[in-house]
Amino acid sequence: MKTRGTMRRARRAAESAAGDMVPSQGELRRIAERILRLSEADETEVTIEAESDALTRFANNTIHQNVAEERLDISVRAVVDGRTARATTNKSDDESLRRATAAAVELARHQPKNPGLLPMAGPAGHGAAKQIERYFESTAAATPADRARVVAALCKEAQRGKHTAAGVFSTGAHAMAVANSRGVFAYHAQTRAQFSITAMDGDSSGWAKATSTDVRGIEPEVLARRAMEKAERSRQPREITPGRMTVILEPAAVLDLAGFLFYDFAGTAVGDNRSCFNNRLHKSVFGKNIEMWDDVYHPLQSGAPFDGEGVPRERVRLVESGVPKRLVYSRATAKKMKAKPTGHGLPLPNEWGEAPLNLVMEGGESSLEKMIASTERGVLLTRVWYVREVDPYEKVLTGMTRDGTFLVEGGKIAAGLKNMRFNESVLEMLSKVEEMGPAVRASGEEAFDMVVPAMKVRDFHFTEMTKF
């Protein structure tokens, strides 16, 4: 029989967007300690991730999908006689934890010895990760009704303007902990919110998107207005002859192109000869105005301040005055390549090593308005779509423009354009940057969220045109 307390908890969970809040540091620590106690492996590492997310999706000016999830994944890595393997469960009862631990041990035993496997990280070797406050109660506690009210108002606004709107409004919370039998315990909790809208207007469309750890940092009305204005301004899109031309990339477009570089900065990628920086480190690859960091501590970034082994992440200056100078390293890769670990290791075992997940590019003094005003003839891109790598060494990417492509003539937006395909080397693109705006947190659909500026780039290579 349900108690009144149970009923209250059930009602609260039913009314909350994020369901029950994510587990506390103490709760995750207790789960980790249970596993460490029952493991018979030489060394044991526990990674726990808890998520509570909700997403309201709208299209055709109505909510058509509205979802919520809560989950807890508990992952055990065992080391047995120089071998390692991982097993994961989403059940936290004793029997399931015992079974997952035994499975990790069993998998580890049945493989060749790994000569490159290091002892697990200890707390003394790398220090404790710096805490970053990225959890906001306002975001964790947002309800479906909160989101629906915002969406309903914007859908009505879209209808009034004879637009068709589609998009998402999501809120949620995430907690993770990494603990091991050598005494490491690292915990991070953060909230996340996203609003994205596409406004369609017959033969044109516009788009805007923002993400934040704090839902109060997102302004859905501003984003909706921007998307609708783009749709209105790009009506009756024209065709132009594709070719090399000046392009003004809004931050989301910069993100979804430059973001393809992220794994090239991994020590393992260079060691495996599959990075575009093979034989190019310490050379002038980009323009002198390009500065790039990996910086999880940047105020506009998000994510945990430690890596898959619980090692604190370091700020790494990847590109200095256009010269790629540094890579990121896991502990094992660092040893192999005679470098210092930077706290970017992916959960072991894996073949990828490490990756910078918090890229930050420095911006400039210009602005979108100034870039448009200084352009005699060019194209303004809101976003790019379906970007894929054509040539991994020259880093040629192909993709399409989408939801707001404009012809700029005589320093003004002259017309909307039909969408175009590009084939452009990111290495070349970042060598041809003429102006940059301030760096902002950008969100697209191809790359992790990054902090990047809008850019004006000369001779961007459009190769073909589509029909709309």
Next chain:
Amino acid sequence: MFDIATTAIETARRRGATYADARVMDIRARELSTKNGEVGTLNEAESLGLGIRVIAAGAWGFASTDRLTREGVSACAARAVAIAKASALAKLKDVVLAPEAPVVDTWQNPYIKDPFRIPVEQQLDLLLAADGAMRRVKGVTLAETSMAFRRIEQFYVSTEGSRIHQVKMQSGAGIVATSFAGDEIQKRSYPNSFGGQHTLQGYELVESFDLAGHAPRVAEEAVALHSAAQCPEGTRTLLLESGQLGLQIHESVGHPIELDRVLGMEANYAGMSFLTLEKLRTLRYGSEIVNVVADARLAHGPGLGTFGYDDEGVPAKCTPIITNGLFTGYLSSRETAALIGEKQSGGTVRGESWNRLPMIRMTNVSLLPGKGTSADLVASTDDGIWMETNRSWSIDDHRYHFQFSTEIAWEIKGGKKVRMLKNPSYSGITTEFWNSCDAICGPEEWKLWGTPNCGKGQPQQVMGTGHGASPARFRNVKIGAAFAK
């Protein structure tokens, strides 16, 4: 497990849902990989949870949880109803579902060898043998191999009386040789790129590949590509092997026929479709020899889009998509079928896991075979380019303009493959491309390929889809734009 699902829909009904369906899914996965002679990934995972979808106040709500206590299940169902009522704040009209008779059944795909019962050492030995064979070829700078297995058990109930138990076993494997030299990275994969070939079979699938036997050829071709000629630019006759053609079908037929895209439901993310409703049974999608079906039935083969019932309890069906070149069908759900006046759903709704809302997904969208062999195809081509194994793919958000590149190509002159070409690519407009098809090889070379990584929806979910094809020829295709200077 049925009890959990039943508790969920009964709670939802008590809370005011007029319709509910629930899925309890128990998923087990194993992933192995090697790189340059060492074990890379070696993971096992299990995930058990509940997803419940409801209609309340005429609108949709979905909630999921892995807390499968009575309290957790009830809270999840109550949340789904609360979410549906919130959805109704922005409702234009009530959700209507096309009718479907309730089903009580159990279904499992056949397989011979349970991959989870095969010792890990044996699986690693197989991968390491292929890894070693690739590295023995001079010039190979990176050898990678992988295997992946999933067992998906699902318990589905609905307030309309359906109660369906399904078990699906998926297997897959592949190898890749990469060669970095000068200023180029070249690679070759087998049996397909991006993880290899995956189907609804057991470990017997992996054994059938003979990875170690193919490894030397794969490695040699990766190295040989460095000294091959650059694929020329121009308008040429294009011949595609069936793996690349499978992805061409996926992108330029499979996605545009998704009715949720056509109706604007994916406009913000995956995009829409050029196949607007007036084109049904009027658009000449391809040439007369082009016949495409969406077939989820086991009789079509053990594809990643094969099942007994979809996630709305609709039995697996075969829908003619292109019939003698004419566009004849969409992929639909109960909701979208009702929206366009169809009597029944096409039975294509699936969710990646218990925590994802089921949505329209490709089943096995396959090009039916024609006549002859690939040898006949080459012999009957005076001047053309044969392309093989996908390297990159991109298509616009209405699914009109595409560009693909492949790992390798061969130039054909006078009915013979005369030289290897590197960095091949081709591009075009979907309907123009399919209308230029003038030959499709016969059933002896027809293969049901698996695409294990199809992304769609927000939050994104990854689904496996199937694509049968035999090699085919296309005239007047634009070649080489990706590498044009």
